[in-house]
Amino acid sequence: MTLNHSITHSPINQQLGDGDDAGEVTLPGISEGEIVVLRSKRRKKSISAYRQGGRIIVSIPARMSKADERSVVPEMIAKIRAQEAGESPSETVLMQRASELLELYAPEITARPKSINWRAMRERWGSCTSVDATIRISDRLKGAPSYALDYVLFHEAIHLHHFDHGPEFKAVLARFPEESRAEAYLEGFEAAERRYMPPAVLPGAEVL
Ligand SMILES: [Zn+2]
CATH class of the missing domain: 3.30.2010.10 (Metalloproteases ("zincins"), catalytic domain)
Structure with a gap:
């Protein structure tokens, strides 16, 4: 598993990526270390997100651009959150x-x-x-x-x-x-x- 992933690092609660374009994305309400993005070489197109313990794991294809990552990751997190809000007691x-x-x-x-x-x-x-x-x-x-x-x-x-x-x-x-x-x-x-x-x-x- 470890060989299938490339390593990148982002500061917590800041823009996803370099922040060098207008598509800046911040993730309000996310705590430190809560979101983990895995880049998988085995993955061609599909994106998945799931809860593992206290974390949300978002798995994306290794070749996905940073710009796509910036738009796709918050979407997936919103989906998981919406799903959980429906399942868990208010x-x-x-x-x-x-x-x-x-x-x-x-x-x-x-x-x-x-x-x-x-x-x-x-x-x-x-x-x-x-x-x-x-x-x-x-x-x-x-x-x-x-x-x-x-x-x-x-x-x-x-x-x-x-x-x-x-x-x-x-x-x-x-x-x-x-x-x-x-x-x-x-x-x-x-x-x-x-x-x-x-x-x-x-x-x-x-x-x-
Ligand atoms: Zn106590």
Whole structure:
């Protein structure tokens, strides 16, 4: 696989390519290292894009011009995003679900999140800022089984009241009925990410 790719490098969140013409393309809302462009010598015309863990991999023919790459890559990313938006729960649904989980398993916690957003996060599954009651959920959980998503939502929602991972926090989290199954899913996901080296570290991968 590695021999089939040529190597190029672009700075993060800047123009795709050299920026030497009028067709400048920026990719708003893309986090560092999220997009990987592979140039494949085996590929003649076809272009494909798919999600791998927290990354979007766009595979293009090796001979494609930089100008074509600049137009095609954002299109493919938009397609993947649209597809995922249709498949994954909306942020409104996440808010409702977090409230339901608190009512079910931690009724003594009356705090509610003010917002829950999907976020491209590869190092964490979720985060909670208790000061402004905002929660972010890793977009690696888009398409995850509901017990795994619920578990992360519940974990972050508990942080609205218990800020650290002390015994009180753990006691509440343990009320989630599928805790060990959810833990196993998340661990398995992380193990698979480590095992199947992300293309970004392979020669020939262009990380945007
Ligand atoms: Zn936590």
